[in-house]
Amino acid sequence: xxxxxxxxxxxxxxxxxxxxxxxxxxxxxxxxxxxxxxxxxxxxxxxxxxxxxxxxxxxxxxxxxxxxxxxxxxxxxxxxxxxxxxxxxxxxxxxxxxxxxxxxxxxxxxxxxxxxxxxxxxxxxxxxxxxxxxxxxxxxxxxxxxxxxxxxxxxxxxxxxxxxxxxxxxxxxxxxxxxxxxxxxxxxxxxxxxxxxxxxxxxxxxxxxxxxxxxxxxxxxxxxxxxxxxxxxxxxxxxxxxxxxxxxxxxxxxxxxxxxxxxxxxxxxxxxxxxxxxxxxxxxxxxxxxxxxx
Amino acid sequence: xxxxxxxxxxxxxxxxxxxxxxxxxxxxxxxxxxxxxxxxxxxxxxxxxxxxxxxxxxxxxxxxxxxxxxxxxxxxxxxxxxxxxxxxxxxxxxxxxxxxxxxxxxxxxxxxxxxxxxxxxxxxxxxxxxxxxxxxxxxxxxxxxxxxxxxxxxxxxxxxxxxxxxxxxxxxxxxxxxxxxxxxxxxxxxxxxxxxxxxxxxxxxxxxxxxxxxxxxxxxxxxxxxxxxxxxxxxxxxxxxxxxxxxxxxxxxxxxxxxxxxxxxxxxxxxxxxxxxxxxxxxxxxxxxxxxxxxxxxxxxxxxxxxxxxxxx
Numbered sequence: 001x002x003x004x005x006x007x008x009x010x011x012x013x014x015x016x017x018x019x020x021x022x023x024x025x026x027x028x029x030x031x032x033x034x035x036x037x038x039x040x041x042x043x044x045x046x047x048x049x050x051x052x053x054x055x056x057x058x059x060x061x062x063x064x065x066x067x068x069x070x071x072x073x074x075x076x077x078x079x080x081x082x083x084x085x086x087x088x089x090x091x092x093x094x095x096x097x098x099x100x101x102x103x104x105x106x107x108x109x110x111x112x113x114x115x116x117x118x119x120x121x122x123x124x125x126x127x128x129x130x131x132x133x134x135x136x137x138x139x140x141x142x143x144x145x146x147x148x149x150x151x152x153x154x155x156x157x158x159x160x161x162x163x164x165x166x167x168x169x170x171x172x173x174x175x176x177x178x179x180x181x182x183x184x185x186x187x188x189x190x191x192x193x194x195x196x197x198x199x200x201x202x203x204x205x206x207x208x209x210x211x212x213x214x215x216x217x218x219x220x221x222x223x224x225x226x227x228x229x230x231x232x233x234x235x236x237x238x239x240x241x242x243x244x245x246x247x248x249x250x251x252x253x254x255x256x257x258x259x260x261x262x263x264x265x266x267x268x269x270x271x272x273x274x275x276x277x278x279x280x281x282x283x284x285x286x287x288x289x290x291x292x293x294x
Numbered sequence: 295x296x297x298x299x300x301x302x303x304x305x306x307x308x309x310x311x312x313x314x315x316x317x318x319x320x321x322x323x324x325x326x327x328x329x330x331x332x333x334x335x336x337x338x339x340x341x342x343x344x345x346x347x348x349x350x351x352x353x354x355x356x357x358x359x360x361x362x363x364x365x366x367x368x369x370x371x372x373x374x375x376x377x378x379x380x381x382x383x384x385x386x387x388x389x390x391x392x393x394x395x396x397x398x399x400x401x402x403x404x405x406x407x408x409x410x411x412x413x414x415x416x417x418x419x420x421x422x423x424x425x426x427x428x429x430x431x432x433x434x435x436x437x438x439x440x441x442x443x444x445x446x447x448x449x450x451x452x453x454x455x456x457x458x459x460x461x462x463x464x465x466x467x468x469x470x471x472x473x474x475x476x477x478x479x480x481x482x483x484x485x486x487x488x489x490x491x492x493x494x495x496x497x498x499x500x501x502x503x504x505x506x507x508x509x510x511x512x513x514x515x516x517x518x519x520x521x522x523x524x525x526x527x528x529x530x531x532x533x534x535x536x537x538x539x540x541x542x543x544x545x546x547x548x549x550x551x552x553x554x555x556x557x558x559x560x561x562x563x564x565x566x567x568x569x570x571x572x573x574x575x576x577x578x579x580x581x582x583x584x585x586x587x588x589x590x591x592x593x594x595x596x597x598x599x600x601x602x603x604x605x606x607x
Contacts, residue, residue, distance in 0.1 A: 010507050014402050018412045021396070024475070025415050028430035031441070035433075046439035094323050103316050104309045109324065116331035118588070122580030124566045124573050125337025129330075145330055148323065178315040207423035210540070214567070229425045229544065236432065236459070236547050259433075266426050273421050281414065 029270065032263045036060065040260035059264035062256045068219065069227050069265065076206060076224040076269075079142040083205040088198045090148045092190060095156035096182045117150045123214070130215055141215040142223075146205070152197045159193040160186060199276050206272065224269050231262050341581050345574035361578035371579070374561040377466075377554055381537040384470040386530055392478045394523060397485035398511055416479025424540035431472050431545065435459060460550040469541055484526065485519055492518035525598045532594030535587040539563075558583050 030050070035043055039054035064070050097103060098110055127136075135141040163186075171181045187194070209225035216222075235258050310317065341362075344355040365371050396416070403409040419427065434440055435458040443455045458464055492515065500510045539559040546555020556564075562583065566576020 007507060011402075011404065014399050015405075015408070017399060018403065018408070022412055022415045025419060025479070027441070028434055031433065032430065043439075047444070048439065049441065090323075093319065097316050097319055097323075100313075100316060102309065103313055104306060105317065105320055109320055112324065113327055116327050119331060119335065120584055121334035121337055122577060122584055123562060124577045124580060125334040125340070127567075128337050128340075128573075129334045133329075148326060178319065203421055207421075207425075209423070209425055214563075225423050225425050228429065232425065232429050232432065233544055233547050236545060262429055266429055269426060270422060274418070277418065277421060281417070 032266050035260060035263035036267045038260070040255050040257045043260055044257065059256055059260045060268075062261055063264045063268060066261075068222065069224070069261075071220060072222045072224045072227045073268065075139070075221060079139070079223065080202050080205045082143055083146060084198050084202045086143065086147050087149060087152065087201045088194050091152040091197060092156055092187060092194055093182055094148060095153045095160055096186050097178075098153065099157050099160040113150045113153060127214065135215065137216050137218045137221065139216075139221060142205070142211060142221075145211075146201070149197075149201070152201070156190060156193055156197060159190055163189055195279070199279060202276065203273060206269075224265065228262060228265050228269065231258050231265075235259070338577065338581055340574045341578035343574055345577075346571075347573070361575050362582065364575065365579055365582060370561065373553070374556050374558050377542075378535060378537040378557045380554075381466050381469050381542070381557065382534045384466050385473050385537065386527075386534075388470045388474050389477060389481060390523075390527060390530075392474050393481035394485055394519075396478050397482040397489060397519075398515055400482065400486060401489050401515065402507065402511070413479065416482070418479070419476045420480035422476070425544065427472060427476055428541055428544040431468065432459065435468070459545065459548065462551050462554045465546060465551045465554050468545065469538065472541060473538075485522060488519040488522040489515060521601065524601050528594050528598040528601065532591035533587075534590060535583055 031048075034048060034050065034052050036059050037055055037057070038048055038052040039056045040059060042048075042054045062069075064073070094113070098106055098113075100106065130136055130141055130145075133144075135144065167185055167189075168181050171185055176184070207225060209223060209229050212221065212223045212226035213229070339351075342356060342358060344357045344360075346354065400409060400412065403412070422430075435442055437443060437455050437457055440458075442458070446452045447455060458468065496514050496518075497510055500514050505513060535558060537557045537559075539557060542555045542557050543560055543563075546552060558579070562576050562580045565572045565579060569575075
């Protein structure tokens, strides 16, 4: 096809538009990165856009030296790692059980599980359940409710069904137990799909704050996202505001403001996601379309 | 050797013994789903009780639909329903139009590497938490040092800085455009996938017929993904009562915009936990939302199913 001048102009305009989109998508994060490396006192003056004026690592030091925030960071890491491991292991196991076409309870258990994606008793009954189970203000409230995901099970089961059934059949004839087959045969073969589920669970767990807010308001169970939420919402409500723990930092030589502290926390909370992001990307289409088909 | 047919019942027991390991593994999962997903349904009984903490279930006073009557006569309920529907509709329309337009333009990009970069960057905000996104929005729109205000003042479009976060008329749109920022790229994935399944011969035929770039977009690409658009539109309409919770709760918490920011989810939270003895009322409000939402969702999915099937024929 020969290109007309009009075509070239349109091409150029589309490229220009896409550049604007990229800038709009990246600028807010870039500006936060800049703020996080800029001296807090200097940031108050404003007009800080693309490059730090006064470099400092003090904002990051404040994040990790403020006990509350450091502790929240540890809780976030712990809940993410534990959730990820348990969810992958258990969802995979259930998927393996449900992939067995001869299993007598296959239909029943599948329906019983799929229903959980649609029924929802609501916040308050949920709160009462967790209270009765003694999960309120316990670390396990981050783990137990999201230990097995029905959607994850379906995704993994579809993958297992695409594996040659003869592999498991021959192991069964050799006298292997189901758990052995799961660990030795199914698990290694399913690594690609399990990795996807793992990353998915990890991002979800890392990003959540609502469960800290409602179910575990105790300070030593606070998560990084929830600490950020507290700083943000107090500055939303009253313009400029100093959350209580900023006083600690101010006794030292340098100074940190809620905004600069939040900028550093935002970067700390974003970096892990940007690190796993490239690994996730090749599965985007599958997951996106899969969720629509559900 | 003749194989004897076993009766279904005997066969079942035979299998049960043979599969005892699978059954044993299944039991904990059954119990898990029962406790965490089915047991809370029992708590919905609270919506029909004059619930008093400390009393056992049998000592509670049953009051029928009293909480629902209170709900429907509560002026706040109509306010939060208006906000929920308003923001839902803005979100739905904005996110549809932008995602489709973005997919169409992405499809026109020639450079493969550039296209990949644009895609990677545009999907990224989807993975950021709402807390982070709300923080970014409040930075960008801030009075002191927010880039939007700086640009508006520098170009002389406004004489005085705009207090975006304190102006009720802007709030729904801030929510709408934040949603666009967060999910436009991600939502475009499915349209891009649909576009790749369009027969390239159609484009050649169209250009021979003298259609230009936008002509081909309008007459080939858009009709090619029409069924995807319709199915997604109907399915997303099913989520109409889920206008969101986090962004409104965080960005809308100041008194100036509270009136237009609260959605039904925030209403449930505030009434349920915020007031003494509010548990039962909150449960009733939550139940109203769940029931209505489920009905709409099922209807929309049914309709989407019919439309989707038509496409297959």
